[in-house]
Every structure is written in C-alpha cells, then in structure tokens.
Amino acid sequence: MENIYDVIIVGAGPAGLTSAVYSARRQMKTLVIAKSLGGQAALANEVENWPGIENISGFELMNNFKAQADKLKIEFNFNEVLNISKSGDDFVVKTNKDEFKTKSVILSFGLTPRDLGVPGEEKLKGRGVTYCAICDGPLYKGKTVAVVGGGNSALESAEYMSKLAKQVYLLSNSDKFGADPILIEGVQKIENIEVMCFSQIKEIKGENKVESIVVADPRDESKNKEIKLDGVFVEAGHQAKTGWLKGTVDLNDKGEIVTNRDCETSSPGIFAAGDCTDTIYKQIVIASGEGAKAALQAYKYVVAKAGGYMKPDWGKCKTVNGGEEKMKLQ
Amino acid sequence: MSEVILDDSNFESEVIKSDKVVLVDFFATWCGPCRMQGPIVEEIEKEIGDKAKIGKMDIDGNPVTAQKFGIMSIPTIIIFKGGQALKTLVGLQDKQTLLDEINKLV
Structure with missing residues (x-):
C-alpha cells in the first residue's frame, strides 16, 4: 500500500502545531515538516497575551504545544521543503532529503529573518x-x-x-x-x-x-x-520566504500567501495559516486560530474527496455517508 | 549505557581517542532549540545501543573545545570517528537524520 498522508503541515510554530493537533484529533494521517520548532514565538522572552495564561516564556508555551502534539503521536520531519507539486488528485512534497505524498497541504511556516543580500552572507551563515x-x-x-x-x-x-x-x-x-x-x-x-x-x-x-x-x-x-x-x-526585519511557491499559490506584493477567510489558497487542497499568509495581524493567538481553521478545512477537503461530506454540525464533523471510512481504507 | 557528559578535560579520552563513532551534541542551557534537541539525542542513545557513543557538551563551561571546533551557532552536532570530526550539523536535527548519519559511519 502506498504511504500517503492526509495532510502535510509545513512549519511548526503556533499555526503549524495547532493545525497538527486539530488534524490528528480528526484522525488524519499527519506529518509536520519544519526546519525548527516553535517559530518566532519560541524566541519571545515573555508572552503576556496568550489567553488564559497571564505570563509565560515563548519557549515554554511552544514546548507545551509540542508536548501536546507528541501525545497525539504526530510525526515530525526537520527538513526544508523545496517544492510542492500536483500528482493526480494528490500532492508531492519534496524536501532537501525525501519526497512525501499527501492529499492536502497546510502552509504555516511563518516569517523568516530577512537576509542582507550582500556577498559573503550566505557562505558565513552560522559561522559568524x-x-x-x-x-x-x-x-x-x-x-x-x-x-x-x-x-x-x-x-x-x-x-x-x-x-x-x-x-x-x-x-x-x-x-x-x-x-x-x-x-x-x-x-x-x-x-x-x-x-x-x-x-x-x-x-x-x-x-x-x-x-x-x-x-x-x-x-x-x-x-x-x-x-x-x-x-x-x-536584524533587518522578517519576511515570508515564499519564492519557492511562485506558480503554486497566489502571493501578494509582500510575498505573503493570499488566503480567503477559510484559509484556502488559490490552489484547492493547499491551505495556509499564520504569519506567512496575508493575515493583517501577526500574533500567536491569531496564528493558532487560523491553524485550527486550516486543519478543519483540510479535513473537510479530504473527506469530500473521499466521497463523504460533512453535516453542518458545528464542530463535530461526522461524515454522514461513510466518507471517513473510505478515507481510511485507501 | 547512557549519554556521556563531556567537558574540556575528558573530551580527548572520551571522543578523540574513542574506538567508536561518537556523536557530540554541543548545547547551552539558555538555548531554546538545544532544549528541543536534547530529548531527540537521548532517544538516539537508547536506539543506537553499542554501535556508537553519544555525548553532550555544555559549551558555556567548556570554551576550549567549543572554540577548537568553531562552534558559532547552537545546537551543533558533530560526529567523530577515529579522532576526526567527520560530519557537522548546525541547527535542530530530527532523529532519522542523526541515525542515518551515524549509520553511514559505523
């Protein structure tokens, strides 16, 4: 049987890790591919606007996110995604090491420090x-x-x-x-x-x-x-590193991924959430919320592809004609 | 066996003169990604068994070794064989990558 994921999530910050938890709780076969864990949030000294917690270090908060994902036995792969291509109804996600097949994709890789773009910078990264x-x-x-x-x-x-x-x-x-x-x-x-x-x-x-x-x-x-x-x-600011997505999904003039309010990109089956999108506010709680939304949308997409559809039951997402069953049998 | 705690004084005997492949995790307690790398290296140690030695070094207390191997960003993982640093990996690494790199050398 071919190994195919229901969803591959690119990035493991607030948006990606929340997506992962929501996907796994929907019984989706989930893989998270990321270069590091926790994103920019993990570097925040103090987070004082995460609801329900008065004050927590960004690192500790993101560690909690990761621990929750680990409890659900979510698979992680710490490599860099190079491109995403269509293969029939599915997608092929290629990293610097492997290739994975998936039915849907969530892009949630946040923002990356902006390069200076001067000679010597690339060669001496991590060497000063x-x-x-x-x-x-x-x-x-x-x-x-x-x-x-x-x-x-x-x-x-x-x-x-x-x-x-x-x-x-x-x-x-x-x-x-x-x-x-x-x-x-x-x-x-x-x-x-x-x-x-x-x-x-x-x-x-x-x-x-x-x-x-x-x-x-x-x-x-x-x-x-x-x-x-x-x-x-x-310290030249941050940018959405999306050059590799040109032609795959629509980007705005800042290079951010254009999404609608349901986290859908211009390419059906590819969703996006968090700071790498054109969302106006770059905040941990907003990225997390969008991540949850993207996962639920990806679930809906995968179930629909498998021939099921979801009853509008506000959150329980049970399929009414066995779409979920079919999904698992493939 | 468990992870070997390395310092400037035992590095020579535990790593350079070891007859095994040795993976060394250079870390610091204040470094977030290092704290995520730590448990992954621990798992490797359990899985690899006798095939290789796994060590970790807090670079804060051991500047001589860190300087010698030009550690300028952490976590950095170096895999040694026969006293030579054969593979250097900078940044957070997943379990499979590390296992693959060790297995290439044992």
Whole structure:
C-alpha cells in the first residue's frame, strides 16, 4: 500500500502545531515538516497575551504545544521543503532529503529573518553571521560584533550584545532609527556601542568564519571602510520566504500567501495559516486560530474527496455517508 | 549505557581517542532549540545501543573545545570517528537524520 498522508503541515510554530493537533484529533494521517520548532514565538522572552495564561516564556508555551502534539503521536520531519507539486488528485512534497505524498497541504511556516543580500552572507551563515541575538549572543562573549538594522529589534539586540561583547557597532543606513525613542536614547548612552549612521554593509569577509565587514556611506559609496570583527547580527526585519511557491499559490506584493477567510489558497487542497499568509495581524493567538481553521478545512477537503461530506454540525464533523471510512481504507 | 557528559578535560579520552563513532551534541542551557534537541539525542542513545557513543557538551563551561571546533551557532552536532570530526550539523536535527548519519559511519 502506498504511504500517503492526509495532510502535510509545513512549519511548526503556533499555526503549524495547532493545525497538527486539530488534524490528528480528526484522525488524519499527519506529518509536520519544519526546519525548527516553535517559530518566532519560541524566541519571545515573555508572552503576556496568550489567553488564559497571564505570563509565560515563548519557549515554554511552544514546548507545551509540542508536548501536546507528541501525545497525539504526530510525526515530525526537520527538513526544508523545496517544492510542492500536483500528482493526480494528490500532492508531492519534496524536501532537501525525501519526497512525501499527501492529499492536502497546510502552509504555516511563518516569517523568516530577512537576509542582507550582500556577498559573503550566505557562505558565513552560522559561522559568524547570525539572525538571532538571543540564540547566539552568548557565543560572542568578549568579542567584537556588528548589529545591522534600525528598528526596535536591532536596538534591543545591540543593547543585549553590549552586555556580552567587548564592542558593538550598530549600523544603520540613514541617520534615523525606526525604533522607540526610549530605546534609541538608551543605546546612545551605552559606552561600548558605537552607533554608525549612514553605514551600509556591502560585504562580509572571512575564510571559515567572519573576519571583517566592508561598510559604505549610501550617500557616497566611494567612502568605504573595512571593520575587523567576529560576528554580524542581522536584524533587518522578517519576511515570508515564499519564492519557492511562485506558480503554486497566489502571493501578494509582500510575498505573503493570499488566503480567503477559510484559509484556502488559490490552489484547492493547499491551505495556509499564520504569519506567512496575508493575515493583517501577526500574533500567536491569531496564528493558532487560523491553524485550527486550516486543519478543519483540510479535513473537510479530504473527506469530500473521499466521497463523504460533512453535516453542518458545528464542530463535530461526522461524515454522514461513510466518507471517513473510505478515507481510511485507501 | 547512557549519554556521556563531556567537558574540556575528558573530551580527548572520551571522543578523540574513542574506538567508536561518537556523536557530540554541543548545547547551552539558555538555548531554546538545544532544549528541543536534547530529548531527540537521548532517544538516539537508547536506539543506537553499542554501535556508537553519544555525548553532550555544555559549551558555556567548556570554551576550549567549543572554540577548537568553531562552534558559532547552537545546537551543533558533530560526529567523530577515529579522532576526526567527520560530519557537522548546525541547527535542530530530527532523529532519522542523526541515525542515518551515524549509520553511514559505523
């Protein structure tokens, strides 16, 4: 018998893990494929807006999500999905290692830190180029680092790194920061942070690890200088990494997956939920809610394909003509 | 057998001079993904039996080894054989990937 999943969920943040729990509770054969667990939520120091819990660390909250999924014996695969293609009525999900067949797909891979797009960045990722000060910061104790970006997250990272590193360069393309005034003021007072305005990073250099960066003035690119350092912390915002989905589902001009209110994409059988979609608010509780919705919609889709249909019984989702039975026999 | 707790002082004898394939999980207590990686490595240890040795090292207390192997992002898993670091995996790894990598080397 061919091994075919009812649903493959891409991503394991709030949306993906909630989808997984809802899918498994509908007896769907479920596989979650993700590069990591917990998404951006797992990196949040404190979550104070998850209903029913006054205060919890993002990591602990996401660990609870995962534990709930594990109780339902949901299968996980930690690889990167490269593409999704149609195969008859089903889909083939290809990762960097394997291929899986599924009847439906839920896209819920959230947002990814934006790359700088400069020479050397790709080669030195994980070798001095990092996108998460909270994760990798302590590895740079007593070293010299640059934080690149002008938003709240960049300033918070610079402040955090100033406690660990010997010297922090904060690089901004202009002389303005898109951050809270109180943060800007705070950072300017810290002795080992050198705020470098009109400083655009042009290249990251290094053989096996980061050794230096080339910085230019965007007003006059002939003025550039090289700074010796050990680490580059990229804080250039987040984006939906959806280039690989072009032609598979419709995307908006920000690259987000276009969905309707029922989490359906432009491609029947492919659903999407959470921060990677065009949903207006990027919030844990909203992503989770959308994840639940996507799973219920995927269930409905799979059951309908198998010849059943759901009675509108507001949530119990029993099939009335044995569609569920047929689904299991395939 | 269970996981070997490695530090700068026993690394040479437990890993470099080991006659077995050794998987080392470099982690830190403050690192979220590491805390997710930990239980997966524990499962591997139970499944692999005598075929390979599984160790973990807290990089915070053991800067010499971490520096030597250029650990700049965690979790990092390195698989050693005959004293050589033959495979380096950065970021969270699933069970099957790790089992496959060990089995390639034993």
